[in-house]
Amino acid sequence: MFKLGTRGSKLARTQSQQIADQLSAVGGFDVELVEIRTDGDVLTGPLSQMGGTGVFVTALRAALLDGRIDLAVHSLKDLPTAAAPGLLTAAVPIRADARDALCSRSHRTLSELPSGAKVGTGSPRRAAQLRAARTDLEVVDIRGNVDTRLGRLENDLDAVVLAAAGLGRIDRSAAVSELFSSELMLPAPGQGALAVEVAHGTAASLTAALAAIDDSATRLAVTAERALLARLEAGCSAPVGAFAQLQGSLLRLEACVCAVDGSRVIRQAKSTDGITEVAATLLGIELAEAMLADGAAELIPAELG
Numbered sequence: 001m002f003k004l005g006t007r008g009s010k011l012a013r014t015q016s017q018q019i020a021d022q023l024s025a026v027g028g029f030d031v032e033l034v035e036i037r038t039d040g041d042v043l044t045g046p047l048s049q050m051g052g053t054g055v056f057v058t059a060l061r062a063a064l065l066d067g068r069i070d071l072a073v074h075s076l077k078d079l080p081t082a083a084a085p086g087l088l089t090a091a092v093p094i095r096a097d098a099r100d101a102l103c104s105r106s107h108r109t110l111s112e113l114p115s116g117a118k119v120g121t122g123s124p125r126r127a128a129q130l131r132a133a134r135t136d137l138e139v140v141d142i143r144g145n146v147d148t149r150l151g152r153l154e155n156d157l158d159a160v161v162l163a164a165a166g167l168g169r170i171d172r173s174a175a176v177s178e179l180f181s182s183e184l185m186l187p188a189p190g191q192g193a194l195a196v197e198v199a200h201g202t203a204a205s206l207t208a209a210l211a212a213i214d215d216s217a218t219r220l221a222v223t224a225e226r227a228l229l230a231r232l233e234a235g236c237s238a239p240v241g242a243f244a245q246l247q248g249s250l251l252r253l254e255a256c257v258c259a260v261d262g263s264r265v266i267r268q269a270k271s272t273d274g275i276t277e278v279a280a281t282l283l284g285i286e287l288a289e290a291m292l293a294d295g296a297a298e299l300i301p302a303e304l305g
C-alpha cells in the first residue's frame with residue numbers, strides 16, 4: 001500500500017485517482033489518496049501575485065520529504081523548474097491535449113466574439129496572447145477552480161480560457177467552443193502533462209511501476225519546454241508560451257514571450273534531430289537564448305521572474 005498525496009480540487013483528485021489506478025494495475029498494489037492543502041488552495045487573491053512559482057506544490061513536497069506520503073501527482077505546468085533537493089520526478093505519463101480552450105456563451109469562437117466582450121483568465125500568458133489577437137476585448141482577471149470559472153459564463157463574462165486537459169479530466173469538454181491553434185495561443189510549458197514525484201529512497205516496487213507509466217515522448221517535449229522557461233529565468237505565471245512535439249525524427253519547439261498588454265510578441269521555433277534528454281535540454285536553452293537576443297528579458301515582469 002502506497003500513499004499518494006493530492007490537492008483537494010476536483011481536477012487534482014481526478015488526475016491523482018487516474019494515476020493511482022494505473023499504478024495499481026501495473027504494480028499490483030493498493031494506492032490510497034491523501035489530501036494535502038497547499039497555499040494555492042488556501043489563499044485568495046490574484047494567483048500571479050501569490051509569490052509566483054510553487055504555490056501549489058510546496059506542501060506536497062514537504063509531505064514527501066517527511067514520509068507522510070510516498071508519491072505526489074502534480075500538474076507539470078505548476079512545478080517550478082528548479083530541482084527540489086531530495087526529490088525526483090519518477091514518471092511523466094503520456095500528455096493529454098496541451099492546448100488552451102475558449103469556453104464562451106453561445107459557443108462563439110474568439111473571432112466571433114463581439115467587440116468589448118469580457119474574457120476571463122488569471123494567466124498573464126493567456127491575457128497577453130488574447131490581447132495580441134484581439135485588441136478590442138476586455139480581459140478580466142479571474143481565479144478559482146475550473147467549475148467556478150465556467151460558472152462566470154452564466155454570470156458576468158462572455159468567455160473564459162482554460163486548459164483543454166483540465167476540462168477533459170473533469171468531463172467538461174462539452175463546454176469548449178474553440179481549441180486554440182498554436183499560432184493563436186501557445187500553452188504554458190508542461191501544460192496537459194503530469195509529473196509524479198517521489199523522495200529519494202523510495203521502494204523499488206513503486207519506481208518500477210512508475211517507470212511503466214512514463215512516456216518518453218512527453219518527457220522529451222516537456223524537458224525542452226521547461227529548459228526554455230528556466231533559461232528565460234521566468235516562472236510558471238510569466239507571459240511565456242512553449243510547446244514541443246516529436247515530429248518523426250525531429251523534436252520541434254515553438255515558444256513566445258509576450259508583453260502582458262499584448263503590444264509585443266516575440267515568437268520563435270527551433271528543431272533538433274537529437275532525441276535525448278540532453279538534446280531536448282539544449283534545444284530549450286538555445287531557443288531561449290535566441291529569444292533573449294531579440295529582447296525577451298524586457299517583456300518578463302520582475303515579479304513573474
Ligand SMILES: NCc1[nH]cc(CCC(=O)O)c1CC(=O)O
Pocket residue numbers: 075076077078161162163165166167190191192193194
Ligand atoms: N493553473 C492551474 C492549472 N494547473 C493545471 C491545469 C490544467 C491541466 C493541465 O494543464 O495539466 C490548471 C487549470 C487551467 O490552467 O485551466
